[in-house]
Amino acid sequence: MESLVSSGIINSYFKKLNDSLSADAAVVGGGPSGLLAAAVIAEKGYSVNLYERNLAPGGGMWGGAMMFNKILIEENAASIAEESGMILTPGEKGNFVVDSVQGTAALINRACCSGVRVFNCIAVDDLTFDNNEEVNGVVINWSPVLRQKMMVDPLMTMAEAVLDATGHPAEIAARLACKNGVELSTATGGVAGERSLNVVLGERNTVEFTGEVYPGLFVSGMSACAVGGGYRMGPIFGGMLLSGSKVADLIIERIERKQL
Numbered sequence: 001m002e003s004l005v006s007s008g009i010i011n012s013y014f015k016k017l018n019d020s021l022s023a024d025a026a027v028v029g030g031g032p033s034g035l036l037a038a039a040v041i042a043e044k045g046y047s048v049n050l051y052e053r054n055l056a057p058g059g060g061m062w063g064g065a066m067m068f069n070k071i072l073i074e075e076n077a078a079s080i081a082e083e084s085g086m087i088l089t090p091g092e093k094g095n096f097v098v099d100s101v102q103g104t105a106a107l108i109n110r111a112c113c114s115g116v117r118v119f120n121c122i123a124v125d126d127l128t129f130d131n132n133e134e135v136n137g138v139v140i141n142w143s144p145v146l147r148q149k150m151m152v153d154p155l156m157t158m159a160e161a162v163l164d165a166t167g168h169p170a171e172i173a174a175r176l177a178c179k180n181g182v183e184l185s186t187a188t189g190g191v192a193g194e195r196s197l198n199v200v201l202g203e204r205n206t207v208e209f210t211g212e213v214y215p216g217l218f219v220s221g222m223s224a225c226a227v228g229g230g231y232r233m234g235p236i237f238g239g240m241l242l243s244g245s246k247v248a249d250l251i252i253e254r255i256e257r258k259q260l
C-alpha cells in the first residue's frame, strides 16, 4: 500500500510536468489577476501552466486589508466575481464586499476546474528567447532551491505567451529589461515603477497598463501597474479581475495568431 501511495503521486505529477513542457500560455504568479487570466484562457480550450512560488496560490488576496479578511469589488467587476464563484454582499455606493478567504478559494477553484496546470512551490527565475526577438518560455526551479541559493540548474518550459502576474515587484518584466537591455513598450521603455496610493486612478491604471510589453510577454494586475507607472490602489480588487480578463483576451488573440 505504501508504495502504491507514492507511485500514485509520482506517476500523476510527472505526467502533469511532462505534459506541461510546451503550453499555449505560462502564467507567472497565482494572485487574483493571474488566476483569473489562467482560468479564462483554459476555459477557451488552451493549455495553461501557472507557476506560484508559494505553497498556496492566492497572492495578496487572502489577507484582505491589514489582515481584516474582507475585500471590496466594484460594480463593473461584479459579474466576473460572481462567475468565478465569489459570494458578493452589497456594500455602499454599488460596491460589493467579499470574504477574502472565500473569494480567493473560489478563484483557485475556477482555475483548477478549468484545467489550468497549477505548479505551486515552483518559481519562474528567468525567460527564454527566440532569437532575442520574442519571449517563448520560462525558466523554472523549486522555490526552496532559490530561497536557499543552492547551485542547482533550472528546467525550461515553452509557451506562446508568458504572463507576468507577479504583483508589485513585476519581477519577470524587470528581469527581461535588466538582463537583456531590451525596450519594453512603456512610456519609459523600462519598468516605470509603482506610484503611491490612489484608489480610483490605481484601479483605472491597472486595467489601462495591462497588455503585451514585449513580444510574447504580457503583464497584468499590480505588475501592469508597476510596469506602466500607475498608482497602487489598496484592498479593492475589481481592477485585478478586469485586468485578468483583459489580458486573457489579448493572450488568446496571440495564441490564435501564432497557431494560424
Ligand code: 48F
Pocket: 028, 029, 030, 031, 032, 033, 034, 051, 052, 053, 054, 057, 058, 059, 060, 061, 122, 123, 124, 125, 165, 166, 167, 168, 171, 220, 221, 222, 223, 232, 233, 234, 235, 236, 237, 240
Ligand atoms: O500580488 P498578487 O496578489 O498579484 P496581483 O494579481 O494582485 C495584487 C493584489 O493581490 C494586491 C493589490 C490589490 O489591490 O494591490 O496586492 O497583481 O500575487 C502575485 C503572486 O505571484 C507570486 C507571488 O508569490 C504571489 O502569489 N510570484 C511572484 N513572483 C513569482 C511568483 C515568481 N518569480 N515565480 C512564481 N510566482
